[in-house]
Amino acid sequence: MYRLGWFLGVALALVMTLGVPDGLASVHTYPEGGDRVMYRSLQTLRDRTDQAWQVVFYKRVQGGQTESIHLRLVGFPGGAALEHPHPLKITTGTERVWLAAETDTVTDVPNxxxxxxxxxxxxxxxxTPLRLTLPLQKTAIDLPVPPFVVEEWRQVAQK
Incomplete structure (x- = not known):
């Protein structure tokens, strides 16, 4: 038992010292045909009410030029219903605020x-950590985005 505890302690110390390898990141590249490529980060985050959201951040590039950078939020069916069309409020820890326009690609699906x-x-x-204020049909709810997710988004955006 002592050996197992010692081994786990050493393993934890190595991970904390050396960090997590890049291979565990959820950034993926998808060739879409011709010279068009999509880069994507996929995470599951929980809002302030503990509801899980699938968060897909992706960038499309064609001919070496950025075509778009989008964020798709997907709630569980039967859960929160998003207000359409409505901008997404994005706030930093220092209270800098952006409003991101909703695209028209999925507005007929409530979640x-x-x-x-x-x-x-x-x-x-x-x-920096971000706070997404999700526009729901009856209210709004905050979805915290931790720094490691923001870093993945920045990596995708810089590709």
Whole structure:
């Protein structure tokens, strides 16, 4: 038992010292045909009411030029219903605020929304925690975005 505890302690110390390898990140590249490529980060985050949201941040590039940077939020069916069309409020810890316009690609589905984050990502120059204020039909709810997720988004945006 002592040996197992010692081994786990050493393993934990190594992870804390050396960090987590990049291979565990959830950033993926998808060739879409021709010279078009999509880069994507996929996470599951929980809002302030403990509801899980699938958060898909992706960038499309064609011919070496950024076509779009979008954020898709997907709640569980039967859960929170998003207000359509309505902008997404994005706030930093220092209270800088952006409003991201909703795209028109998925507005007919109540638990899914997609937002244009191209300008936001051009202005987001630091890896800082964010707060997304999700526009629900009857209210709004905050979805915290931790720094490691923001860092993935920045990596995707810089590709």
């Amino acid at each position: 899914v929304a997609e937002y244009d984050l191209l300008e936001v990502m051009r202005q987001l120059t630091a890896t």
